[in-house]
Amino acid sequence: MPFVGIVLLAIVAGFVGAVSGMGGGVIIIPLLTAFGVDIKEAIAASALALIAISSSATPGYVRRHIPNFNVSAFLELFAVVGAFLGAVTIVAVGRHLLFFLCGAVLMASWVVLRQRPPVTHPPAVPPDAFSQWVGLDGCYYDHAESRAIEYAGSHAALGGALMFGAGLLTGALGTGASALTVLVHEGVLKLPTKVSVTTSTLIVGLVALAGAEVYLEAGLLNPSLIAPVMLGVPVGAMLGAKLLLRFQSGLARRILLSTLMILGVEMILHGFLSRS
């Protein structure tokens, strides 16, 4: 596939990811493999793309004091270990299995996004003793609502265990499993949507680093893929973030739902075809 073609694909992937709010590049693996790129090299390129996206998207949130560093410090511990194991597994398993796995994760992301309300402030749940000890509480100023939002996360132990699994999948599939880390923050730890999305974005950069290191050792970082992806994804994510303000969130959501469904089905079919 030509260099310029991959740059354009990476711009589209970054754009769709930013508009959807699920982290640029959620679709980069299926887009690359649809054009004949080896799935393991696509996953490795996607891990580097995820570091670039995390590092580009997070500063704006951090300056507004939205991510919770106590939460990220605790969850990274589990996610990073999971990511190392996930990446090592991916290097060892067969390619057709990876298509099924990617397809399943895209479908799971579709379900998560379809059922998730646009923005939530979960009802206050009395935090358990361990969550209080970890310090999952915090406060941020919500500019859209013009008020300070106080929150206290709960279920830290379960959240840590699930983040091991989310790290495993993110390390294994690069950007493919970003939505699941948000689900752990929001659905299990009961953190507000904005804190969940931004803290998750911060964490996945480090999780992707664990994966990228394993792919470097396995010789899966293909310069003719990673160079255009590293150039294109930040551009697409930046454009998407700017246009997001003009987009209706319902339209952005429908675009992503359709994209996830099409690519999920395509990946699973690809798995069947590559097996036969």
Added chain:
Amino acid sequence: MTRDVRRALWVASFDMESLISLILQGGVLLSTGLVAASFAVSWMLRLPPAPSENLHARSLTALVILQGLPLAESPASWPRLLLILGVAVLMLTPYTRVLVTTLYFAAVHRSWKHLAFTGIVLILATLAVLTDWL
């Protein structure tokens, strides 16, 4: 001014968020710039837009020092050198963020449990990224 008051003033004025924003934004901009420079040098030297051989090393340190730096001698290898540096800067960006967070929990926030969490992550990341022990 007592030592405790000086420390309280320093803690109050320490802006960790701005420092982390600067590290993340600077890292991704520098890395994108290096990859763009790699592409530009390839174009000027009439080489393919990206080096052909996959990056393969036991650690990031080995990639940069053992494979990258010797490439500086030959202009035809500069695109690969710039790409290696771009990848290294990108990978070191979240690593540096964890390093700074660990120092913050140790020196400013003085939260020993969070220092333990980030410290373990930092040790794992150091072993994996900078050495080949993991």
